[in-house]
Amino acid sequence: MEYCNTSYLVLIFILSLSIVNIFGNISLGKKQVKISVLIPAYNSANTIVEALESIKNQTYQNWEIILINDSSRDKTEEILRRYLGNTKLPLKYIKQTHHNYFQAIRHGLKYAHGEIIFVLDADKILFNQNVFYRAVSTILGEKCDGMFIGIRAMYQRLKDGKFHLVRPYYRNEVSLIKTALGLGKNIYTNYAFWRREVFETSVYENYLINGMPAWYNAQNNLGLRVANGNFVGLKYRVSKKVNLVDNPLKQTNSKTLFELSTNLRTLHHIVSRIKVPAYSTQAALYNLINRLHIASLYPSIFKQGQTSLREITPLVTKNIKNSELNNIYLNTIVDFSNNFDPQKTAKISIPKGTKIYWGTEIEEFSKKLSKNTLDQFYYDFMKIIGQGTTIYEIKKDDQKKLEQVLEFFTIRDYVKIISN
Structure with a gap:
């Protein structure tokens, strides 16, 4: 009986400790696995300090920051130097003269030493003090390539907005088909923690070089082994409420040339090895269901083969003739x-x-x-x-x-x- 009571107490202690680690403010100290946080900063004078503070306050303390000043024209550097004069952080500061978000990340990666890579935009902050702890625990526990995190919008005066958790990710052809039916638009997110070896190979080639979704591997036309974090990891700022579920079938002049070209690239890779019958009909139906937030119920129809570009490319670009993207x-x-x-x-x-x-x-x-x-x-x-x-x-x-x-x-x- 005494043995059972002891085991029961140990179990309660472990469960309590897990709850504290997830929701509380427990100091975990140094760990073997280091996180390299890459921060591309462009005209970020108003947000950079808060982003750095959200890292400094993490309970998981084995991390480094590589901050790349991406040709900022405001007082980003002045504010950063003033902040670092009063706050000691393991931070490497780099400047580049050619403004390009992806080039900044590629440049910063050269100076990273961590086993886990995370890109934090300078206008975003970590959601709470336990994001790093939960990320490391998930990646090591799941033995995955990376881990998605949810985001939460912050509207005027930094009031918390709507939760925007990433939809459940499945590493199968259905995820590819739904990406294709969404006209190549990323149906998940690029905000994720990555194992370094994956970030330097697949993520680097497909996302940082060619702009496609970070979770997608065009070489084998399959998604990476990414775990669903199932928690909010980031807050981001918006000037006003926005529709977080975009409709890819609306007029393209609301898009950028970058979005259109990368959507086309992703779409063309996927359908080059998968046949999607009645593509335009399926795309219209899928996007209608997606707007109702029930995309998981869509019965994707596909088979082995190749989809003709004549069926899909004009559909994606049909509104460019009289737009600024022409x-x-x-x-x-x-x-x-x-x-x-x-x-x-x-x-x-x-x-x-x-x-x-x-x-x-x-x-x-x-x-x-x-x-x-x-x-x-x-x-x-x-x-x-x-x-x-x-x-x-x-x-x-x-x-x-x-x-x-x-x-x-x-x-x-x-x-x-x-x-x-």
């Missing part, structure tokens, strides 16, 4: 889908010194396009793509460059490269 780049992708010819061949030569663009560099490409200052190669190449060319012959030394160019134009999986 440009040669997007029109080239649409023309390729309409003129797709499985027999059409072209010999390609990439001149030395030609800038090879990544998906996350679409804004730089677009600016040069509007100023007519791109390398001549791109003007010639867009004509070739627009003709529906699907077979490309190139010297073996330039094959990798051509693969990235075709990835940039979102059609890599729909063409064949012959190197010699």
Whole structure:
């Protein structure tokens, strides 16, 4: 009887400790696993201190901060130096001169030493003091690639807004199909804690280079092994209430060129290896159900095969003709889908010194396009793509460059490269 009582007390103590760790303010001290927090900051003078304070107050204390000043033009650096003069933090400060969010993260990663990587935008704060503890516990316990966290909106005067937990994630084809039916829009989130080895490979290539959802691996057309955190990890600011469930079928002039291009890239990768019958009908029905917050009930219909781009690309881009997004780049992708010819061949030569663009560099490409200052190669190449060319012959030394160019134009999986 005494043994049972002791066991009962031990069980109660363990349960109590778990509850305190989740909801309380318990100091956990140093742990073996380090978290590297990458903070890209652009004109963040009004928010950076609060973001740093939310890290400093974490109960889990084995972390480092790599803060990248992404060409800020306000007093971000002045305020940061003043703050660090009074507060000692394990922080590495880096400056870059070319403003690009993804480039800032890639640059900061070079200085990270942690086994877990987390990107914290400078205008967001950790939800409470136990976010790091719960993240480490989940990733180590689940033995997963990463862990999603929920977010909570903060409206005027930092009042707590609506909870926005990430929808349950499943690593299967259904998640891919629903992403495709949402016209390539990310149905989950990019806010997650990642194992370093995964962040430096799949997340780096697919998200930081090509702009697709961080959880998606285009190489095998499958999601990563990501755990559902099932707790709120971030607060973010908005100037007014926003609809957190976006409808991808609304007019595209509310989107950016980056969103459209990355949505197309994600969509094209997915449907290149999955056949979605009656795509336009399914997409319309799915997005209607999604707006009613019952997307989990949608019975996705698909099979092995490939979906014709003629069925999907014009649907995504149908409103660009009379919008500010109308440009040669997007029109080239649409023309390729309409003129797709499985027999059409072209010999390609990439001149030395030609800038090879990544998906996350679409804004730089677009600016040069509007100023007519791109390398001549791109003007010639867009004509070739627009003709529906699907077979490309190139010297073996330039094959990798051509693969990235075709990835940039979102059609890599729909063409064949012959190197010699």
